[in-house]
Amino acid sequence: MVTAFAAFFGRRFAMLLEVIALTPEDARQAAASGADRIELVxxxxxxxxxxxxxxxxxxxxESAIPVHVMIRPHSRSFRYSEEDMELMLGSMKELRRFRLGAFVLGVLTAERTVDEEKLKRLLDAADGVPVTFxxxxxxxxxxEEAYETLAKHPLIRTVLTSGGMPSVLDAQHQIAKLxxxxxxxxxxPEVLAGSGLTPETVADFVRRTGVRAVHFGSGVRQNGKAxxxxxxxxxxAVLAALHPEVK
Structure with a gap:
């Protein structure tokens, strides 16, 4: 009932709430609490x-809401070797057997531009499953250059960003530009803003930037711990801030 209610009002007011899940229990709680979408990492x-x-x-x-799954073999950088690529492509092949909402991935060159050669290989491996960069x-x-590059690829439906800053709250002008x-x-591609948002700050952030999708991790966890x-x-509290019309 809660999930259906949240989904209805999420469509009505065109605001999307994505929540990170680490475990099946996380995913169940996120859906039951009104998330529109899960990012599984x-x-x-x-x-x-x-x-x-x-x-x-x-x-x-089991999820009643879309599940987007991270494809990232390590945290050393976003430049990937051929061995890294084989791991990513293999993970995508295995995951395509499941009912995914999207893959979540990203690749850069040494010059810090979008690595289109590797990106195209990953998009081919997605085999029609949408992608979040x-x-x-x-x-x-x-x-802006990176966004325009990504916009050339129809399978990329979403760009998750903090506006180039550790906290999206320090990049409100940049998010508004995107x-x-x-x-x-x-x-x-839809701009999905995340990193640093809290129940107390999200309403003003949305008003200032015009963003229509927000991403929460530690901001919706106990004591703000990741x-x-x-x-x-x-x-x-986040849902109340995003949908003040709903009483």
């Missing part, structure tokens, strides 16, 4: 890596 302390296959299978099988984007040398660059919904369980009260 492991090792959140390193920014998120490819999750265990068994978790992905269980969560995608993750916060590798924030390490690009020029965010939102304007994205245009109307559906015309280019690996702590999801806190239903903090989730409720």
């Amino acid at each position: 492991s090792v959140i302390e390193e920014g998120g890596l490819t999750p265990a296959l068994q978790f992905a299978e269980e969560i995608t099988a 993750h916060r590798a984007f924030d390490e690009a040398r020029n965010l 939102v304007r660059l994205s245009g109307s919904p559906g015309s280019a 690996a702590a369980p999801i806190d239903p009260l903090r989730m409720a």
Whole structure:
């Protein structure tokens, strides 16, 4: 009931709430508390890596909301060797057997531009499953240039970004520029803003930037700790901030 309610109002007011899940219990709590979408990762302390296959299978099988799965073999950089690529492509092949909402991935060159050669290989491996380009984007040398490169690839539906800063709250002007660059919904990759948002700051952030999708990790967890369980009260506070019309 809660999930259906949140989904209805999420569509009505065109705001999307994505929540990181680390475990099946996380995924259940996120959905029950009103998330519109799950990003499934492991090792959140390193920014998120490819999750265990068994978790992905269980969560995608039972989740009532879309599950986006991280494809990231290590946290050393967003430049990947051929061995790294084989790991990523192999993970994607295994995960395609499940009911995925999207893959979450990103690749950069040594010059900090989008590595289109490797990206195309990953998009081919996605085999029609939509893709979110993750916060590798924030390490690009020029965010507008990177966004325009990604917009050339129709399978990339979302760009997750903190505006090039550790906290998205320090990049509100940059996020607003990217939102304007994205245009109307559906015309280019959606800007998904995350990192540093809290229940107390999200409403003003949305108002200032015009963003239509937000991403939460530690901001909806107990005591704001990255690996702590999801806190239903903090989730409720985020939903109230995003949808003040709903009483």
